[in-house]
Amino acid sequence: MTEPHVAASDGLPTPRRYAAIAALCFGTALVIIDGGVANVALPTIARDLKVGSSSVVAIVTVYQLMLVMLMLPFAGLGDRIGLKRMYQVGQTVFTVATLLCFFAKSLPFLLVVRAVQAVGAAGALAVASALIRQTYPAAQLGRGLGINSVVVASSAAAAPTVGGLVLSIAPWPWVFASAIPFAIASLLLGRALPDPEPTDQPFDVLGAIMCAAMFGLIIGGAESAVHGDSPVVSGAIVVLGLVIGWFYVRRERGAAQPILPIDLLSRPVIALSTLGGFTAFTASMTLLLSTPFRLTHQYGMSAAAVGAVIAPWPLTNMLVAPSMGWLSDRVPAGLLGGIGMTISTIALLLLAFMPPNPSWFDIAWRMSLCGAGFGTFLPPNARLIIGSAPRERAAAAGGLVSTVRLVGQTTGATLVAALLALNVGANATAPLVAAGLAMLAGVCSLARLRPSIREPQSAEARDVQPAEATR
Numbered sequence: 001m002t003e004p005h006v007a008a009s010d011g012l013p014t015p016r017r018y019a020a021i022a023a024l025c026f027g028t029a030l031v032i033i034d035g036g037v038a039n040v041a042l043p044t045i046a047r048d049l050k051v052g053s054s055s056v057v058a059i060v061t062v063y064q065l066m067l068v069m070l071m072l073p074f075a076g077l078g079d080r081i082g083l084k085r086m087y088q089v090g091q092t093v094f095t096v097a098t099l100l101c102f103f104a105k106s107l108p109f110l111l112v113v114r115a116v117q118a119v120g121a122a123g124a125l126a127v128a129s130a131l132i133r134q135t136y137p138a139a140q141l142g143r144g145l146g147i148n149s150v151v152v153a154s155s156a157a158a159a160p161t162v163g164g165l166v167l168s169i170a171p172w173p174w175v176f177a178s179a180i181p182f183a184i185a186s187l188l189l190g191r192a193l194p195d196p197e198p199t200d201q202p203f204d205v206l207g208a209i210m211c212a213a214m215f216g217l218i219i220g221g222a223e224s225a226v227h228g229d230s231p232v233v234s235g236a237i238v239v240l241g242l243v244i245g246w247f248y249v250r251r252e253r254g255a256a257q258p259i260l261p262i263d264l265l266s267r268p269v270i271a272l273s274t275l276g277g278f279t280a281f282t283a284s285m286t287l288l289l290s291t292p293f294r295l296t297h298q299y300g301m302s303a304a305a306v307g308a309v310i311a312p313w314p315l316t317n318m319l320v321a322p323s324m325g326w327l328s329d330r331v332p333a334g335l336l337g338g339i340g341m342t343i344s345t346i347a348l349l350l351l352a353f354m355p356p357n358p359s360w361f362d363i364a365w366r367m368s369l370c371g372a373g374f375g376t377f378l379p380p381n382a383r384l385i386i387g388s389a390p391r392e393r394a395a396a397a398g399g400l401v402s403t404v405r406l407v408g409q410t411t412g413a414t415l416v417a418a419l420l421a422l423n424v425g426a427n428a429t430a431p432l433v434a435a436g437l438a439m440l441a442g443v444c445s446l447a448r449l450r451p452s453i454r455e456p457q458s459a460e461a462r463d464v465q466p467a468e469a470t471r
Helices: 016-036 038-049 058-081 083-103 107-135 138-169 173-177 180-192 205-227 231-252 268-297 303-310 312-327 333-352 360-388 391-421 429-447 451-458
Strands: none
Touching: 016 083, 016 107, 016 138, 016 180, 038 058, 038 107, 038 138, 038 173, 058 083, 058 107, 058 205, 058 391, 083 107, 083 173, 083 180, 107 138, 107 360, 107 391, 138 173, 138 312, 138 360, 205 231, 205 391, 268 303, 268 333, 268 360, 268 391, 268 429, 303 312, 303 360, 312 333, 312 360, 333 360, 333 429, 360 391, 360 429, 391 429
16 A cells, blocks of 8 residues: 655654654665675686686676666656665565575576676665655654765675675675565564655656666766777777657656656756766776785785775774764765865875785774764765655666766776776775765765755755755
């Protein structure tokens, strides 16, 4: 049964709200852990399935690419069939696909299973932010997004450890099954999730296909240009994606509720937040992926030592993100984001110019400072995007936030691969590039403080507490 009046400005009533929060936390942890835990198992999978290391990496890239392609279309579909139904169907598909990993005896079958996993993950993640908005009171939206950021960061940090522990006692299919308890808990608690009235607008199937094709061709072509041997073919794939994107954007301009949220991006405050989020995620992924190569090649550290010095990043992020989410309900997001990216830029410059023989502490405190900066920026930035959108476009705004994160992370991974191919990815170049990106994110954040950008949004951005929307 849908609830057109539940989860308005006051969110869900307690104690139902706490059950819904737990369901969302378990569901997010499920997708993040099972999405990242495969990285640790890749060498083992390659050996058992008797395939090359370069081929087995497709297990990760297929998953990421499918997520990027489907996030916005599924956000639109969630509006049509119901947010709660979309979330639970996505989790069910993800869980079934995870169980199918036990039957994988070849790489092609495993790639198909991972693609189905990504379909389920996209269904859940695409509407998660919209459900958070429906669950929490309007005055606590930032706190809710901060808690969600902690779940994402902690799950991503725990994934390698979980994968290593499982591999030490069980075959690799159990690595994928390690998140199933989260799925069961989330599905059981999911009865408490808000269930707002679906829209009666027909779902734009052609628009969804064009959106998926645009992202898939552009990102897939860019990745193949870095990893493949045919730059001409890769360039042609990217150009085809751009052509489809040009026609698609023109088509979406006339849609009442476009899958690609052009109506939201036409608002300067959301456009700046989107650009800032993209550059921030690209910067963080650039540093996190390049640092292990630098520490190994330039400083001769072991794998265990590399993990130890990188750990302060997610740990600090876990501490900072919820407090910044809470603070974003009271302090303008533009100010918090500017402070956060200033901190991260300074930390990235300090990482670029480390002493010749740094100690563990020399690296760890710089990583911790950098994690604090990104933790200060990201929850308020997500709150601004979701809180500034009209309530009926909450799913589209949530899909935009998730897509920005995924595209930014994928761009960062591609950027690191390109820097490594140019033999400059294992030195100070990568953190310097990341510092430039973080600086751009900070400029975008501070620009949102201009009255000409903030004030026009306040009257229409939210149906409750309009002044909060432009923070």
